[in-house]
Amino acid sequence: MNSNKLNGEVYYPSEEVISKAHIKDWEQLNEFATNNYEKFWEDLANELHWFKKWDKVLDDSNKPFFKWFTGGITNISYNCLDVHTKTHRRNKLALIWEGENGDTKTYSYFALHRETCKFANILKSLGVQKGDRVTIYMGRVPEIVIAMLACARIGAIHSVVYGGFSVESLAERIEDSNSKVLIVADGAYQRGKIVPLKQIADEALQRCGTVEHVLVVKRTGQEVNMEFGRDMWLHELMNLPVASRECSLEKMDAEDPLFILYTSGTTGKPKAILHTHGGYMVGTYASLKYVFDIHEEDRYWCAADPGWITGHSYIVYGPLLNGATSFLYEGAPNFPYPNRWWAMIEKYGINILYTAPTAIRGLMRFGEAWVNRHDLSSLRLLGSVGEPINPEAWKWYYKVVGKEKCPIMDTWWQTETGMFMITPMPCVPLKPGSGTRPFPGIQMDVVDENGNSVKANEEGFLVIKTPWPSMIRTVWNDDERYINQYWSKYPGMYLTGDSVRRDEDGYYWIIGRVDDVIKVSGYRLGTAEIESALVSHPAVAEAAAIGLPHEIKGNAIYTFVILKNGFTKSTQLIEELRQHVSHEVGPIAKPESIEIVDSLPKTRSGKIMRRVLKARALGQDPGNISTLEE
Ligand code: WT7
DSSP: OOOTSSSSSOOOOHHHHHOOOSSHHHHHHHHHHHTTHHHHHHHTTTTTSSOOOEEEEEOOOOTTTTEEEEEEOOHHHHIIIHHHHSSSTSSSSEEEOOOOOOEEEEEHHHHHHHHHHHHHHEEEEEEEOHHHHHHHOOSSSSHHHHHHHHHHTTOOOEEEEEETTTTHHHHHHHHTOOEEEEEEEEEETTTTTEHHHHHHHHHHSOOOOOOEEEEEOOOOOOOOOOOTTEEEEHHHHTTTTTTSSSSOOOOEESEEEEEEEEEEEEEOOOOEEEEEHHHHHHHHHHHHHHSSSSTTTOEEEOOOOOOOHIIIIIIIHHHTTTEEEEEEEEOOTSSTTTTTTHHHHHHHHEEEEOHHHHHHHEEEEEEETTHHSSSSSTTOOEESSSSOHHHHHHHHIIIITTTTTTTTTEBBOOOOOOOBBBBOOOSSSSSTTTSSSBSTOOOOEEEEETTOOOOOOEEEEEEOSSOOTTTOBTTTOHHHHHHHHHSSSSSEEEEEEEEEEEOTOEEEEEEEOOSSSEETTTTTEHHHHHHHHHTTTTTEEEEEEEEEEEEETEEEEEEEEETTTTTTHHHHHHHHHHHHHHHHHHHGGGEEEEOOSSSOBBBTTTTTTTHHHHHHHTTOOOOTTTBOOO
16 A cells, blocks of 8 residues: 555654654554564564563463463553562652542552552551452542552452443442442542542442452541441541551462453443453453554653553553553643643643544533643544544644644554554554554454454454454453454454544544444443343333443433333433433433334334334434334
């Protein structure tokens, strides 16, 4: 492919950007990685610390249960912290944090290591052992990072539940993971208000019976219920001798579990995606290094939440593995004013900003004057993730925020992939709205219903044909679901659940999910979660949820409800149902609209045809409805 002759609207990187980049020639790297796939990953693994090197780079003897770096012994937390405390990075800032109320905290690698060891000793004293699951439910505060690293240090498997989720979501995730310990904050600041995390957790703990100990982080300071014998304040324990600074580390097999993270799938309950110490470490380290081009002096800000995969891979593990300085901000982008983000970029001299299209569209709405009040000249690279970015938002981001000198890394990936899969690098020519091409060496394709590649510019299903180190290993406790969900539609190909178009230059253009997943403001929700929250209300007999386009959120949730006999439609009831979903699943799942209906379109076997509801709402042709019940 001749990169000088790309079709459509193309933005070429400047000489300045290329001269600074780790990777100056993408084609060359891709060719090497494609022809020497295992060697490519092995070289990258060799940049990290292993207590014992692997016997085999890739073991594909039991597909689709791929294994990476088998026989290797390492620990990702050791690579994130201990390694750097032995170098010139010892006193370098690992984490800079700003609270929504203006509080700040900073941690050098030395300090983050110390806090992690202390925290890990507390977990040990509670009886947490290698392989045990620990649920973490907090806002964006440094302790969430420390808690994750502490679990990893002692080989416990963390299960972070996003702080925007609520009672039922938290309860089912604790229960499914069988967590004995819950780490929670008293509350979180969000838009000047307090989200009562501990109170939500107390209610969740009444619905599940696995948790023996609750560690409570003091952040907001309002009064909370502390159950005697179960709940303990973290700051009190951190001052006791048990929280020693010396904490022996668990040497982990490359394939030992690192964490599980729940995500919404096609049907039923959210599933726990399993990632491991070895492969996940190599994937996140390498992808961040090449794509966001991490240099020693960089201050890097991924504005996601640690409670989602973006935060796991690119706020916590990726940046620390690279010895970078990662910035974490607690609150809302427009609090107290719409210049909050720009003010912090100026204040801390942020060089790299990675965020979601929904945030960009949200801030764009306030106009450029808020941005232009600040000196953003420290920015070198920008990033986007979570949903397709519309060219209008892309151009605003590029011009107003990046001043036409910062390339935008539009990274397509998933909870399951662990790392960027379709992504540019700074040296790659960009087309607004496209994530360009697959990460070097990774084979992806666009296929039809039968698994055959479609022609350029035709829409099809996005599949992945090569295994990669940070890939999902299985669905926790459910190997069958792992196979069914990802590997059964087309043998030998990983099914992403997205539809896509690939243009004549090989650039991918993501269209959206083709399953029952709705992306709301970049957050991944399942129709099943919203529907089961609705039917858990006494007034509801049946419910269906769909996503419809929304200017800022990308998609918004629309629901259709059949009431039980004896209940009548009223605006009050509708508001009550919306609140109910918010209380059970979380505010992000609150439906935009609830329409009371007499019937729902179903197949003869009784499945709701959401596609028909969607077409109807959009005034479109519903397509093939031959399976529709009379
Ligand atoms: C789904 C995965 C992985 C980070 C956050 C989301 C959509 C993700 C992009 C992008 C278009 C994107 C896909 C994907 N998605 N990034 N750059 N352009 N769509 O992780 O919650 O597991 O969601 O997000 O639909 O399948 P996730």
